[in-house]
Amino acid sequence: MSSKIWLSSPHMGGTEEKYVEQAFNTNWIAPLGPNVQGFEQDIEEYIGSDVHVACLSSGTAAIHLALQLLGVGQGDEVLCQSFTFAASANPVTYLGASPIFVDSEPDTWNISPELLEKAILSRLEVGKKPKAIIAVHLYGMPYKVDEISSISQKYDIPVIEDSAEALGSEYHGTKCGSFGEMAVLSFNGNKIITTSGGGALLSKNNDQKDKAIFLATQARDNAPHYQHTHIGYNYRMSNVLAGIGRGQMEVLQNRVDARRSNFEFYKKHLSELTQISFLDEKEGYYCNRWLTCILTPSFEIREKIRLALNEENIESRPLWKPMHLQPVFAGDITFVNGVSEDLFQRGLCLPSGSNLEQSDLTRICGIIENTIG
Numbered sequence: 216m217s218s219k220i221w222l223s224s225p226h227m228g229g230t231e232e233k234y235v236e237q238a239f240n241t242n243w244i245a246p247l248g249p250n251v252q253g254f255e256q257d258i259e260e261y262i263g264s265d266v267h268v269a270c271l272s273s274g275t276a277a278i279h280l281a282l283q284l285l286g287v288g289q290g291d292e293v294l295c296q297s298f299t300f301a302a303s304a305n306p307v308t309y310l311g312a313s314p315i316f317v318d319s320e321p322d323t324w325n326i327s328p329e330l331l332e333k334a335i336l337s338r339l340e341v342g343k344k345p346k347a348i349i350a351v352h353l354y355g356m357p358y359k360v361d362e363i364s365s366i367s368q369k370y371d372i373p374v375i376e377d378s379a380e381a382l383g384s385e386y387h388g389t390k391c392g393s394f395g396e397m398a399v400l401s402f403n404g405n406k407i408i409t410t411s412g413g414g415a416l417l418s419k420n421n422d423q424k425d426k427a428i429f430l431a432t433q434a435r436d437n438a439p440h441y442q443h444t445h446i447g448y449n450y451r452m453s454n455v456l457a458g459i460g461r462g463q464m465e466v467l468q469n470r471v472d473a474r475r476s477n478f479e480f481y482k483k484h485l486s487e488l489t490q491i492s493f494l495d496e497k498e499g500y501y502c503n504r505w506l507t508c509i510l511t512p513s514f515e516i517r518e519k520i521r522l523a524l525n526e527e528n529i530e531s532r533p534l535w536k537p538m539h540l541q542p543v544f545a546g547d548i549t550f551v552n553g554v555s556e557d558l559f560q561r562g563l564c565l566p567s568g569s570n571l572e573q574s575d576l577t578r579i580c581g582i583i584e585n586t587i588g
């Protein structure tokens with residue numbers, strides 16, 4: 216059996232252990248310490264735009280806190296891109312609120328501005344003003360930032376920018392993670408850089424950062440004893456894991472370059488197959504190409520490729536199954552146009568790790584060519 220090729224595996228840069236060792240040597244084995252502060256600073260410098268960063272235990276925790284800071288609670292409604300990973304939507308339900316799912320447009324595969332506005336108008340008509348908009352840069356491709364921001368302003372509904380897959384992506388020269396009222400990053404094991412598990416909440420408002428950290432550390436009031444006037448969480452990032460993050464930040468651009476060159480390789484070698492197409496960047500868009508996605512003519516051909524790769528010990532995955540098609544969200548309100556359902560039927564994510572060898576990519580393309588060429 217040929218060696219396993221993973222969809223997206225962790226890729227250490229080499230200096231991570233130095234930071235982790237510092238944590239051990241100084242006994243900062245806690246959910247606070249110099250690595251947490253250092254990692255936050257590294258992210259702040261990288262993203263720019265005066266963002267303030269709070270490092271947390273996961274991206275999901277960051278979305279949960281963002282919703283809470285925007286005042287989302289029992290009975291509220293939150294607009295959410297349907298074409299995404301469940302972690303974008305799950306935290307809405309933790310707060311007793313309901314997601315309202317909005318379908319995608321074909322140019323970026325992200326939330327459709329037209330449908331979003333339609334959804335807002337339709338909810339306003341029944342006297343329900345949604346509390347927030349969760350927009351996602353899926354697979355690292357920026358959503359239509361200008362259009363979504365102006366809808367957010369027009370109706371005074373804040374955007375939570377789910378940038379979990381888009382660290383390193385840019386929209387007209389500005390880094391993803393700086394567009395929403397708040398933004399979210401993930402450092403889960405399969406993301407472009409990883410701390411094995413972790414996330415961050417980004418805000419341009421330092422008060423929001425402080426409040427996020429307060430809630431993430433059990434909402435302890437300022438008193439010598441343990442005093443609480445709010446419900447808190449245990450969501451802060453470990454200083455040991457933040458050490459991994461500091462090392463990973465040193466190689467982030469290198470990781471983006473490697474994933475983008477994977478995409479270029481696939482595009483060059485598979486474009487001859489007229490059956491396979493790719494999502495190109497619109498002008499001014501810069502995608503980190505977290506995962507390279509292909510579109511095939513049909514579900515059957517998609518499956519044929521996926522199974523052929525699987526047979527050769529190569530992991531590939533259908534594109535995200537839209538939230539409005541998930542059994543767990545079956546009762547929720549949706550605004551759909553068929554785009555995400557079609558992408559789910561015909562799309563496949565190919566192995567995209569920054570640690571893939573040229574020989575891996577050649578092997579993968581060869582199997583696809585033999586299967587459908």
Ligand SMILES: *Cc1c(COP(=O)(O)O)cnc(C)c1O
Nearest residue numbers: 273274275300302303379401403
């Ligand atoms: C990974 C991911 C998250 C959640 O991040 P975790 O750190 O795994 O909790 C949220 N949204 C999207 C789009 C993701 O891909």
